[in-house]
Amino acid sequence: MNEIERFEAYLRAKHQKMTQPRRIILEAFLSTEGHLTAEAILLEAKKIDPGIGQATVFRTIRLIENAGLAREALQADGARTFEHLADHPHHDHLRCVECGKVIEFLNPSIEREQKKIFTQYSFEPRGHTMELLGLCPECQAKKRGEY
Amino acid sequence: MNEIERFEAYLRAKHQKMTQPRRIILEAFLSTEGHLTAEAILLEAKKIDPGIGQATVFRTIRLIENAGLAREALQADGARTFEHLADHPHHDHLRCVECGKVIEFLNPSIEREQKKIFTQYSFEPRGHTMELLGLCPECQAKKRGEY
DNA sequence: AATGAGAATGATAATCATTATCATAATAAT
DNA sequence: ATTATTATGATAATGATTATCATTCTCATT
Ligand SMILES: [Mn+2]
Ligand SMILES: [Mn+2]
Ligand SMILES: [Zn+2]
Ligand SMILES: [Zn+2]
DSSP, X not given: OOHHHHHHHHHHHTTOOOOHXXXXXXXXXXXXOSOEEHHHHHXXXXXXXXXXXXXXXXXXXXXXXXXXXXXXXXXXXXXXXXXEOTTOOOOEEEXXXXXXXXXXXXXXXXXXXXXXXXXXXXXXXXXXXXXXXXEOHHHHHHHHTOO | OOHHHHHHHHHHHTTOOOOHHHHHHHHHHHTOOSOEEHHHHHHHHHHHOTTOOHHXXXXXXXXXXXXXXXXXXXXXXXXXXXXXXXXXXXXEEEEETTTOOEEEEOOHHHHHHHXXXXXXXXXXXXXXXXXXXXXXXXXXXXXXXXX
16 A cells, blocks of 8 residues: 555545645655655645645645654754655654754664663653754864865 | 853853843743743743843843753743753653653663764764653553543 | 943844634535 | 535734844943
């Protein structure tokens, strides 16, 4: 079952409707990689149909998220960003505080410890966010005056 | 050196001034525990001096943060929250997605692995955020119908 | 203690991302 | 095809944070 089909199944289960705008927004979103802002998704969707409204993008992103096809990536400054999960297993982020570069990684040992913490406090796991913040090698060089 | 003195030293180093509002806001902030929103800090500060303006609270929080006396706690919904670091070593958070309850913890093994990741990618560490999200025991009980 | 340049304050307006509203249009079950 | 229901998009509203700016406060210097 592909992403579109999964989205349709989700909507059916919720007695909601699959529509042209929703299909277009999902396609636009899936067509890109990385962390997208609602505005970026709107721009991409408008390439397919210029009539798409941004309210619909906000609404549809939430649907896609609830359908389990996307997750919110830790928001940088102003706007929230989202990343889709197609062919993209769980990972966390290492971000450069200077240039914003993002490296995705997965550390099994950390994931294991996190599970232990849920167990220790009898919490039912629902997810986690983790972002490591640092200065990337390039920005370190710039700081040193190597232009 | 206590918190107020550290704040004064920070301001002096930056050629900025210690003022009555700044002192009051810092005191109000320090007088509480937990994760405070700017508005909550304003309310606390107004108990000391009702004339304090909320713009000054926003400005002063940022100063306090840059002085290394506070950090932003992962924002829940709308408003950012801050927690002071006095007598409060580094920790991460386990939050209930239902009732918002927060448990603070520190896992040395995770901290160690995070350092390794910085090293692996040659990033100069600047910090990290981590929040585990789950359902607390009480909210699990409620979900089961035990009211 | 008085001065004065620079910095800070607080009231208010401005931003900007996200939500709410609502009249109109699209969807899907019958 | 009918129709009850839901979705859309334009627009206004919201709410947290920032910017503006005339007035007031600080503090190094006299
Ligand atoms: Mn990612
Ligand atoms: Mn905390
Ligand atoms: Zn960088
Ligand atoms: Zn709970």
